Amino acid sequence: MDSCLEGAASKCLMVLEKILTSPALSRDQIAGDLGLNRSAVYRAIKILAAKGYVRPTLCGTRYRITERAETVFSAVSVAHENADDIALAILEAAKRFSIHADIAMVEGPGTICDFETTDRLRALCTQPLSMAWSSLAHAALAHMSSNQRQRHIQSYLFRANRAEKTEMMSAHFIERLDEYAEQGGVLEPCSSGISQALINRVTGEVVGAVRFRHYANANRSCAGCSVCNVSRQISDAGVLQVTGFRQSSSNSMCSAIARIAEK
Secondary structure, three states: OOHHHHHHHHHHHHHHHHHHHOOOEEHHHHHHHHOOOHHHHHHHHHHHHHOOOEEEOOOOOEEEEOHHHHHOOOOOOOOOOOHHHHHHHHHHHHHHOOEEEEEEEEEEOOEEEEEEEOOOOOOOOOOOOOOOOOHHHHHHHHOOOHHHHHHHHHHHHOOOOHHHHHHHOOHHHHHHHHHHHHHOOEEEOOOOEEEEEEEOOOOOOEEEEEEEEEOOOOOHHHHHHHHHHHHHHHHHHOOOEEOOOOOOOHHHHHHHHHHHHHO
16 A cells, blocks of 8 residues: 555544544544644545544534444444434534533433533533533433433432532432423523433434524523524424423423523
8 A cells, every 4th residue: 555545534533533532622632632633634634524434513613423434443433323313412402592502312221411502612511411400401301201310310319529419419409300391401501401302203302402502792682582492493303302392381381481581
């Protein structure tokens, strides 16, 4: 093999493996970790993206592997079989209505992790989300069946700290999850947004959660309307069901978000 081609192939594999083991890194981070120059990393990512092995994350500045790369690395871990479709559907809807979206996926018993975000300024958490405090985790847990929810909570409690255990074992914790399920999501006054569960239409399984929130410089008076619209569009796209917006609570939730946004 020509030495230039061999070098290019080697760099592509190095970059692909780095993205596999450390998803959602920027080009600069990849270059720094691998000791390659930025132009070499740029060319490698361009080649891998053209072949369908990597794609930019929702914020457009970081990268992760695609499902197609599973045929190359048998140890690949994709949070959900439709993870790429889910991310792209949410990105399209979020862009249309000028709303940020933060996605978390269920990756195992007691493990709900940050997956992607459209916000370039928000760093993804490298550790599983706290089931005691995270609104994304609460939205997912709220819409699970009683048995599924209990399995996740019990699994998480094995590694929870004392404060988390106290919170999750209290009576009001389950009561609050039931309230979130009834209203269709978790309202967040600090961001004028809402976290909702992502549900597989075929199996009815909760596969993750998404938080919709307005841009920092957006017109807050229209935030409630935009969050409702983006959720409806994703549900109508048929990839998955976003909770709450096919229920009678839909209009009241939009009004509640709008009231929060006006404060």
